[in-house]
Amino acid sequence: CRRNTRVKPAYYITTAIDYPNGSPHIGHAYEKIATDALARFKKLDGYDVFFLTGTDEHGLKMAQTAEKQGLQPIEWATRNANRFKEMDALLGVNYDRFIRTTDDDHIASTQAIWRRMVEAGDIYLGAYSGWYSVRDEAYYAEDETTVGPDGVRLGPQGTPVEWTEEKSYFFRLSAYQQKLLDYYAAHPDFIRPEVRRNEVLSFVKGGLQDLSISRTTFTWGIPVPDAPDHVMYVWVDALTNYITGVGYPETDSDSFKRYWPADLHVIGKDIIRFHAVYWPAFLMSAGVAPPKTVFAHGFIHNRGEKMSKSVGNVIDPFDLARAYGVDALRYFLLREIPFGQDGSYSHEAIVARTNADLANDLGNLAQRSLSMIAKNLGGALPAPGSPTPDDAAMLAAVDALGEKVRAAMEQQQLHQALGEIWAVVAEANRYFAGAAPWELRKTDPERFGTVLWTTAELIRQVALLAQPFVPTGAAKLLDLLAVPETARAFDSLGAAGRLAGGTALPAPAGVFPRYIEPETSSPA
Numbered sequence: 001c002r003r004n005t006r007v008k009p010a011y012y013i014t015t016a017i018d019y020p021n022g023s024p025h026i027g028h029a030y031e032k033i034a035t036d037a038l039a040r041f042k043k044l045d046g047y048d049v050f051f052l053t054g055t056d057e058h059g060l061k062m063a064q065t066a067e068k069q070g071l072q073p074i075e076w077a078t079r080n081a082n083r084f085k086e087m088d089a090l091l092g093v094n095y096d097r098f099i100r101t102t103d104d105d106h107i108a109s110t111q112a113i114w115r116r117m118v119e120a121g122d123i124y125l126g127a128y129s130g131w132y133s134v135r136d137e138a139y140y141a142e143d144e145t146t147v148g149p150d151g152v153r154l155g156p157q158g159t160p161v162e163w164t165e166e167k168s169y170f171f172r173l174s175a176y177q178q179k180l181l182d183y184y185a186a187h188p189d190f191i192r193p194e195v196r197r198n199e200v201l202s203f204v205k206g207g208l209q210d211l212s213i214s215r216t217t218f219t220w221g222i223p224v225p226d227a228p229d230h231v232m233y234v235w236v237d238a239l240t241n242y243i244t245g246v247g248y249p250e251t252d253s254d255s256f257k258r259y260w261p262a263d264l265h266v267i268g269k270d271i272i273r274f275h276a277v278y279w280p281a282f283l284m285s286a287g288v289a290p291p292k293t294v295f296a297h298g299f300i301h302n303r304g305e306k307m308s309k310s311v312g313n314v315i316d317p318f319d320l321a322r323a324y325g326v327d328a329l330r331y332f333l334l335r336e337i338p339f340g341q342d343g344s345y346s347h348e349a350i351v352a353r354t355n356a357d358l359a360n361d362l363g364n365l366a367q368r369s370l371s372m373i374a375k376n377l378g379g380a381l382p383a384p385g386s387p388t389p390d391d392a393a394m395l396a397a398v399d400a401l402g403e404k405v406r407a408a409m410e411q412q413q414l415h416q417a418l419g420e421i422w423a424v425v426a427e428a429n430r431y432f433a434g435a436a437p438w439e440l441r442k443t444d445p446e447r448f449g450t451v452l453w454t455t456a457e458l459i460r461q462v463a464l465l466a467q468p469f470v471p472t473g474a475a476k477l478l479d480l481l482a483v484p485e486t487a488r489a490f491d492s493l494g495a496a497g498r499l500a501g502g503t504a505l506p507a508p509a510g511v512f513p514r515y516i517e518p519e520t521s522s523p524a
């Protein structure tokens with residue numbers, strides 16, 4: 001059966017939706033870049049990918065900041081949502097839909113899931129009192145709070161909490177403890193990485209209390225059906241974005257049937273409870289299948305320090321992309337920080353990665369080998385002669401790379417995927433230096449051709465696999481090897497896409513520039 005007549009398998013991947021309560025920071029950029037790399041990988045690997053991202057626009061905090069600016073909440077949300085879209089465009093984040101929780105279809109979808117939860121008997125009216133953090137949009141139990149030296153009571157995230165009492169609708173979360181534990185047991189990949197899974201398991205085993213899911217003290221939210229003085233708790237609204245994005249409540253629609261349940265929700269570690277406890281419980285109540293995997297990544301710190309507006313060390317992704325280039329920024333974030341762990345950003349670290357891995361190891365190898373072909377062979381790719389054991393070993397190593405990278409990506413281990421690719425790049429540099437083609441040119445023209453062909457072929461496969469991570473530079477490398485657009489998916493890896501001797505190559509050009517310190521100080 002021919003590949004292009006087969007129906008591609010569906011793959012649905014999402015990011016968290018960001019609070020557009022200011023400009024995006026590097027943490028927002030990190031999550032979008034990582035998710036984009038995962039989405040691109042799956043597309044290149046033959047999947048019909050749907051990639052959803054967006055903004056989470058309701059809630060008291062949004063309303064309060066808008067008011068401080070003298071704006072309507074929707075004006076403030078729109079202004080900042082546009083900044084998030086600009087960031088995605090700049091960083092090469094190729095989403096299929098940018099959802100805003102103020103979109104009409106999302107409001108309808110959220111009211112629909114609410115009604116389904118009412119029909120299931122899981123929503124009741126009660127009164128709520130507790131310690132509420134405006135900053136986190138969350139209520140906390142007394143024992144989750146602490147009193148600081150200045151007498152201010154703080155929630156578990158270190159934000160101030162206030163004693164609050166209001167009439168509220170409740171979701172019967174307590175009824176879902178065993179169902180959730182059974183679900184986790186039956187789906188070991190539902191929460192990743194392992195450390196987060198353990199955290200969630202012990203939280204749920206400790207018992208679940210019903211969840212307050214409506215507010216009467218402000219109006220910037222989605223109205224509760226048939227209860228006009230209540231707006232929904234922002235997290236009910238926010239989590240629902242994932243099903244709105246593929247057509248909920250039209251559960252019979254092609255898109256919903258095709259893409260739901262989602263394959264992967266990529267989120268930060270601070271919001272795992274919402275995604276791994278509340279969300280599957282809401283979905284079970286509404287009769288919708290939970291997503292397959294929730295992966296929580298770590299936090300990015302500035303030189304090891306937590307970023308905060310008050311400290312003034314928040315990093316602007318626009319500045320970074322301008323200073324280092326988009327490929328370098330993407331590569332650094334995805335290579336340096338093991339996905340799932342916390343990591344740190346620093347100017348020195350990004351420069352070191354850019355210059356060593358991109359400019360030297362891959363960029364120079366391409367430049368040197370392709371220049372030899374241009375200069376000595378009139379730009380025509382040589383055909384390989386009979387391979388020596390070294391040539392054969394090099395080719396075998398790069399032919400085995402696709403499987404290794406795929407295995408790492410299946411586990412969302414992006415840093416490991418890049419580690420595998422650059423291990424082959426390092427090997428290729430040793431191979432090239434050992435073969436010394438500049439000496440073979442006169443003494444052994446056939447082997448000269450074989451070494452250059454082998455080097456070009458391994459650069460082709462490295463560039464194919466690097467596309468999800470450094471899309472611009474990888475595309476340039478493939479251009480330099482005259483690889484047509486139709487031969488850039490992963491079905492062209494290995495023998496299927498071998499470079500053909502005699503192919504006319506364009507004039508070589510630099511692909512990954514070195515970072516050179518400007519006269520003035522660095523941006524960070």
Ligand code: ME8
Nearest residue numbers: 016017018019027056238239267268269298299300
């Ligand atoms: O939590 N490093 O929005 P948000 C890495 N609207 N990731 C970070 C980070 C950092 N320093 N700071 C934040 C929300 N993030 C909700 C989500 S989803 C239905 C609703 C991550 O703007 C954070 O963990 O505070 C989250 O995944 C995302 O950025 C948006 O954070």
